[in-house]
């Protein structure tokens with residue numbers, strides 16, 4: 001045994017063992033479970049994704065790249081403040097601020113979708129011209145949800161308020177409240193039901209811009225991703241998501257999140273497993289030449 005680390009399994013996302021100082025991409029969990037409306041459990045998302053990542057190979061057959069050859073660090077989870085939503089969001093923002101200041105590409109594991117609000121606020125301050133690519137069954141464009149301005153159902157509306165709604169690009173939407181559609185029309189793109197055809201139309205407009213990718217795993221059909229807060233029938237296939245990821249990794253991705261994984265309703269862990277595979281493919285798809 002040359003190195004004791006070679007014979008133990010850490011709690012990190014697989015192969016994310018670079019030391020922080022040398023890592024180019026940093027994984028961090030944001031186990032927020034505060035405003036989930038239908039069935040709670042997203043606080044277990046980051047741990048489930050890490051656990052299921054060990055089911056996968058470090059090597060990607062599609063990309064011919066190996067996670068063990070790239071510098072990724074798993075920072076652990078942001079320590080959130082139970083019952084204190086604003087403080088929890090501020091902590092997420094502070095952590096992402098630090099990652100950006102240190103030149104890292106943040107990879108957030110949610111947690112409910114509201115974690116994307118502080119993360120985008122931080123990344124947008126660092127990258128002028130930021131575009132948000134949003135893959136989701138729902139637009140999350142409500143003005144409020146039962147009076148609450150901060151909710152998983154309002155997160156893209158809040159982001160649009162400081163980023164400009166035309167800098168939001170939505171794909172895969174298949175369920176909405178009628179009142180959200182006005183906000184949808186102001187978006188940079190709003191594609192329903194499928195993800196890949198709309199992205200093919202839109203990708204040229206994104207090519208010169210820094211891009212934040214936010215993947216709500218409920219964009220995938222509940223047959224393949226049952227383990228979400230608000231499942232919606234008739235979603236896309238895992239293969240379409242992976243094909244989409246392949247197209248997105250040709251862009252300048254400056255931050256990524258996968259949210260709404262909720263292990264409470266999926267004893268087989270297939271939703272977290274899919275999320276882990278997507279994280280692996282996005283990580284390996286980054287431009288590692290620099």
Ligand SMILES: [Mn+2]
Pocket residue numbers: 113136138140152216
């Ligand atoms: Mn969402």
